[in-house]
Amino acid sequence: MADPTLPDPTLPDPTSEPPPTGPRRILIALYLIFAVAATARGIVQLATTFHAAPLAYTLSLCSGIIYIGAAVGLVTSRWWSRRLAWGACGTELVGVLVIGTASLIDRAAFPKDTVWSRFGSGYGYFPLLLPLLGLMWLWYSRPGADD
Amino acid sequence: MIDPLAYALVAAGLVLGIWCGIQGYRKLPTNDPLMIGAIVLEVGLLVQSGIGIARLQSAHLAEPVTFLAYAIGILLPLPLGFFLARIERTSWGSNTLGVTAAVAGVMTLRLLQIWRSGLG
Numbered sequence: 001m002a003d004p005t006l007p008d009p010t011l012p013d014p015t016s017e018p019p020p021t022g023p024r025r026i027l028i029a030l031y032l033i034f035a036v037a038a039t040a041r042g043i044v045q046l047a048t049t050f051h052a053a054p055l056a057y058t059l060s061l062c063s064g065i066i067y068i069g070a071a072v073g074l075v076t077s078r079w080w081s082r083r084l085a086w087g088a089c090g091t092e093l094v095g096v097l098v099i100g101t102a103s104l105i106d107r108a109a110f111p112k113d114t115v116w117s118r119f120g121s122g123y124g125y126f127p128l129l130l131p132l133l134g135l136m137w138l139w140y141s142r143p144g145a146d147d
Numbered sequence: 148m149i150d151p152l153a154y155a156l157v158a159a160g161l162v163l164g165i166w167c168g169i170q171g172y173r174k175l176p177t178n179d180p181l182m183i184g185a186i187v188l189e190v191g192l193l194v195q196s197g198i199g200i201a202r203l204q205s206a207h208l209a210e211p212v213t214f215l216a217y218a219i220g221i222l223l224p225l226p227l228g229f230f231l232a233r234i235e236r237t238s239w240g241s242n243t244l245g246v247t248a249a250v251a252g253v254m255t256l257r258l259l260q261i262w263r264s265g266l267g
Contacts, residue, residue, distance in 0.1 A: 021235065021239075022235060022237050022238070022239025022240075022242075023239060025231045025234075025235045025239055025240065025243045026231075026239060026242055026243045026246060028231065029224070029227055029228055029231055029243050029246060029247055030246065032227060033223070033224050033227070033247070033250055036220055036223060037220065040216045040220055041216075044212050044213055044216050047212070048210075048212050048213075124253075
């Protein structure tokens with residue numbers, strides 16, 4: 001299926017720098033995986049054991065929704081896409097830093113882990129890495145960036 | 148779940164991930180063996196999820212819903228990587244497929260954990 005938003009894929013020559021569409025694909029894959037993982041986790045936890053840790057589980061679901069937002073922002077190419085991606089990636093970075101720090105300081109408030117607890121150590125620190133990668137890509141691929 | 152199958156799938160996921168990574172490092176798009184490898188791995192995951200879900204009732208897991216979510220969720224990354232590698236005919240396509248293959252391998256490990264913890 002051809003993506004109408006992308007330039008002709010036959011153009012880039014292998015000796016030059018990789019085209020900016022490439023990193024975006026890998027980000028799309030990672031964000032979609034995390035969107036599904038975090039959302040599913042949030043829904044399962046809220047549905048089965050809401051009383052155990054309402055704050056943590058609600059946060060899991062929220063993080064999942066934010067990952068979905070970032071993924072939508074990366075997949076689409078509308079006027080609001082980049083804004084959505086900036087907003088979602090920025091929120092994630094703040095979220096993982098705040099929740100990560102809070103979960104270390106006040107363990108009692110987070111008896112059950114969320115995706116963002118301890119800076120996402122349960123997920124190989126990808127929750128911390130992912131927004132950084134997303135923001136980096138948004139910055140380097142911004143309109144008007146020098147080629 | 149069947150332990151040898153699960154371990155084979157973990158190994159296959161990681162090997163495919165590394166193989167794709169090498170292909171990406173060499174600035175090459177995915178080739179046929181890699182795509183076939185991804186399909187074989189996905190079939191293995193399907194068989195595993197099928198067996199796991201079929202045995203779910205008799206297994207008396209502590210977290211059956213979580214297991215079910217993982218058993219279905221584990222099937223998603225590879226088709227996504229496959230699709231993205233098809234449209235991205237550069238080294239980034241290889242990297243993307245590699246990441247999704249490794250994710251599938253790691254998720255298999257988690258699936259096995261959930262299965263074991265429930266059996267007690």
